[in-house]
Amino acid sequence: MNPLLPISQQQLEQTEQWLTLRPLTSTTDMLIVLQLWVTAGWLRPLDHAFAAFLAEQSPNTEPSVLLAAALTSYQLSHGHVCLDLALTLQHPELSLSLSYSYQQQPWYPVQLLAQLNLTDWQQAIINSDLTSQGESQTPMVWQEGRLYLWRYWYYEKLLSSHIKQRLNTQLDIPDDLSTRLNELFKDNNESPDWQKIACAIATRTAFSIITGGPGTGKTTTVIRLLALLQTPAVKAGKPLNIQLAAPTGKAAARLTESIGKQVASLTIDDDVRNYIPVTVSTLHRLLGSRPDTRHFIHNKTNPLALDILIIDEASMIDLELFAHLLEALPSHARLILLGDKDQLASVEAGAVLGDLCRNAELGLYNPQTVNWLTAITGEQLNNVHLQLGSNEQNPLAQQTVMLRHSRRFASDSGIGQLAKWVNAGNIKQARQLLTQTLPDLGHLTINQPKDPNFEKFILTGSDVQDGYSHYLTVLKKQRPDANIPVYDPAWKKWANQVLTAFNQFQLLAVLREGQWGINQLNNTIAYILYRYSYISHFEGWYEGRPVLMTHNDYALGLMNGDIGITLAFPIENAPEQTVLKVVFPYNDGTQNLREVLPSRLSSAETVFAMTVHKSQGSEFSHTALILPDHLNPVLSRELLYTAITRARHKFTLIESEQRIFDETIKRLTVRLSGLKF
Numbered sequence: 238m239n240p241l242l243p244i245s246q247q248q249l250e251q252t253e254q255w256l257t258l259r260p261l262t263s264t265t266d267m268l269i270v271l272q273l274w275v276t277a278g279w280l281r282p283l284d285h286a287f288a289a290f291l292a293e294q295s296p297n298t299e300p301s302v303l304l305a306a307a308l309t310s311y312q313l314s315h316g317h318v319c320l321d322l323a324l325t326l327q328h329p330e331l332s333l334s335l336s337y338s339y340q341q342q343p344w345y346p347v348q349l350l351a352q353l354n355l356t357d358w359q360q361a362i363i364n365s366d367l368t369s370q371g372e373s374q375t376p377m378v379w380q381e382g383r384l385y386l387w388r389y390w391y392y393e394k395l396l397s398s399h400i401k402q403r404l405n406t407q408l409d410i411p412d413d414l415s416t417r418l419n420e421l422f423k424d425n426n427e428s429p430d431w432q433k434i435a436c437a438i439a440t441r442t443a444f445s446i447i448t449g450g451p452g453t454g455k456t457t458t459v460i461r462l463l464a465l466l467q468t469p470a471v472k473a474g475k476p477l478n479i480q481l482a483a484p485t486g487k488a489a490a491r492l493t494e495s496i497g498k499q500v501a502s503l504t505i506d507d508d509v510r511n512y513i514p515v516t517v518s519t520l521h522r523l524l525g526s527r528p529d530t531r532h533f534i535h536n537k538t539n540p541l542a543l544d545i546l547i548i549d550e551a552s553m554i555d556l557e558l559f560a561h562l563l564e565a566l567p568s569h570a571r572l573i574l575l576g577d578k579d580q581l582a583s584v585e586a587g588a589v590l591g592d593l594c595r596n597a598e599l600g601l602y603n604p605q606t607v608n609w610l611t612a613i614t615g616e617q618l619n620n621v622h623l624q625l626g627s628n629e630q631n632p633l634a635q636q637t638v639m640l641r642h643s644r645r646f647a648s649d650s651g652i653g654q655l656a657k658w659v660n661a662g663n664i665k666q667a668r669q670l671l672t673q674t675l676p677d678l679g680h681l682t683i684n685q686p687k688d689p690n691f692e693k694f695i696l697t698g699s700d701v702q703d704g705y706s707h708y709l710t711v712l713k714k715q716r717p718d719a720n721i722p723v724y725d726p727a728w729k730k731w732a733n734q735v736l737t738a739f740n741q742f743q744l745l746a747v748l749r750e751g752q753w754g755i756n757q758l759n760n761t762i763a764y765i766l767y768r769y770s771y772i773s774h775f776e777g778w779y780e781g782r783p784v785l786m787t788h789n790d791y792a793l794g795l796m797n798g799d800i801g802i803t804l805a806f807p808i809e810n811a812p813e814q815t816v817l818k819v820v821f822p823y824n825d826g827t828q829n830l831r832e833v834l835p836s837r838l839s840s841a842e843t844v845f846a847m848t849v850h851k852s853q854g855s856e857f858s859h860t861a862l863i864l865p866d867h868l869n870p871v872l873s874r875e876l877l878y879t880a881i882t883r884a885r886h887k888f889t890l891i892e893s894e895q896r897i898f899d900e901t902i903k904r905l906t907v908r909l910s911g912l913k914f
């Protein structure tokens with residue numbers, strides 16, 4: 238049997254013939270076993286191909302090293318940066334997310350791994366010429382019990398050394414820092430004032446993190462920090478070059494909107510205000526994406542020209558992008574990360590913000606930091622339940638602040654409390670909240686998408702300006718008269734009204750496939766709206782179809798995650814006829830729109846239902862989450878928390894099986910990496 242050729246499902250099921258395989262002593266047999274795992278869906282073809290490539294490069298490689306290589310590659314698809322050998326042997330089903338349901342065979346993952354001895358496996362990896370400890374460019378790197386693909390080890394090392402270097406870059410602290418902080422935060426009455434503390438800490442070195450849940454004031458704090466830093470620079474005639482960025486277009490748009498309002502209301506001189514940016518770029522735009530390559534225009538040899546970089550929604554940045562960003566940042570520049578450490582990590586490998594904020598809750602400030610903060614801010618940290626840290630053990634903690642008081646959700650708000658209980662893993666309290674009748678929490682139990690209650694909910698949500706009938710009603714009722722020429726501003730105004738109305742309500746789902754997956758839900762919802770005559774078709778392009786960009790399209794200026802709505806506009810010289818165009822907001826805080834012909838959109842999908850992953854960085858007035866009826870590895874506490882905190886005024890949970898919500902709360906995502914600070 239050729240170990241490089243795919244194995245069919247039928248062959249896989251002829252289990253007898255595989256019993257003679259000796260994968261731990263024969264390279265050919267190991268490659269066949271890996272092929273079998275691909276057929277069973279336990280590995281990706283790419284993982285097998287990587288092991289086969291290594292076997293070709295180094296034919297004497299121990300089969301167990303090829304197994305480790307395939308698993309390390311596979312780990313990336315689950316967001317893990319590396320393979321932890323000991324953990325893999327202790328909890329193979331957990332650490333590898335492998336499923337092995339039917340009758341067991343010696344070549345099944347768990348059974349095969351049980352035949353390995355940790356010391357021998359590690360020794361084989363260390364002895365292999367395919368690995369090094371990073372001193373030479375080998376395909377894999379071995380580091381303290383973890384195996385990496387070279388590229389990811391390099392990113393992690395780069396990230397560690399850049400952050401350490403930045404933490405050691407002490408910056409000039411303005412002499413009047415204390416006075417100016419008192420002035421900026423004079424209206425705050427929380428104790429201690431974490432916003433003031435965050436602002437003080439961020440003045441000290443070239444790296445800091447401000448983390449906190451929704452509405453805890455990350456943006457407010459950073460705007461005040463910018464005012465604080467920019468004022469003396471402007472007065473000295475050397476304004477700082479400040480840039481703001483976020484991982485997605487949607488997140489950038491949201492920050493643009495809130496920054497614009499906050500900068501306008503700051504009590505500072507207008508000449509300083511003019512040097513505080515109010516537009517936010519996506520990280521890819523900032524770095525200068527180049528189509529079809531992983532490389533950026535800005536890099537080590539062509540660094541970004543800036544003095545301060547603020548990045549919002551930093552939990553969405555993966556390890557690779559983070560490494561590219563740090564490489565492109567000039568060494569004198571201040572980097573400030575904002576984000577919610579409890580949200581879902583990026584889809585790609587790495588959970589950098591989560592790793593960096595692992596101990597943010599505990600504080601871990603050393604005595605020097607505590608004394609400095611008290612002297613500068615006047616805030617007392619002794620009465621707060623924090624743990625003391627040390628400079629040697631916790632250098633990053635000295636530059637990290639967690640904001641702890643949400644101003645978006647009052648203490649009796651259902652959304653805020655639900656997010657809190659989910660985050661704390663408290664199933665009982667979370668359930669109790671859902672059974673109470675709180676105005677900002679909804680709960681719907683349905684057995685299948687054809688349930689009349691689901692239909693009603695999709696149409697009208699929980700009040701008249703809710704559900705998907707709302708934006709379609711705005712579309713119909715507010716449409717300008719057909720005689721109004723297409724260049725009249727009335728059309729743009731109307732398109733903006735429809736987009737705003739659409740943003741009121743969003744259904745989130747967890748999976749793509751299955752009856753509760755977004756693919757089927759999108760078809761079901763389109764059909765409901767069609768049956769009630771809100772839309773004219775339920776397939777193809779029709780007026781009212783909302784779409785989500787699934788890739789960046791640089792030619793059209795559209796980014797992955799951008800949402801547009803299909804509208805019918807009159808044709809200029811034949812107003813009795815119409816043409817369908819998809820309108821996308823410019824995402825720059827203005828009312829400007831991009832109008833695109835549907836035929837030009839090659840990567841757009843209907844978005845009545847959206848995955849929670851795609852919703853990160855967005856907010857909707859009413860957010861509803863529909864949970865699947867079976868457990869899936871994607872379900873996690875972070876996913877629930879992210880979905881709940883997308884809701885501004887109302888959150889509704891839709892479920893068919895109560896145990897799914899309860900089980901999901903128990904599951905904390907583990908992302909393996911070697912990042913330690």
Ligand SMILES: Nc1ncnc2c1ncn2[C@@H]1O[C@H](COP(=O)(O)OP(=O)(O)OP(=O)(O)O)[C@@H](O)[C@H]1O
Binds near residue numbers: 432453457644
């Ligand atoms: N110190 C403060 N004094 C008065 N209002 C504040 C203060 N801090 C925050 N707010 C208000 O609370 C709301 C949320 O603040 P902000 O947008 O800064 O939070 P955030 O953590 O950035 O939120 P998000 O989760 O949306 O990113 C805003 O309306 C803001 O004006």
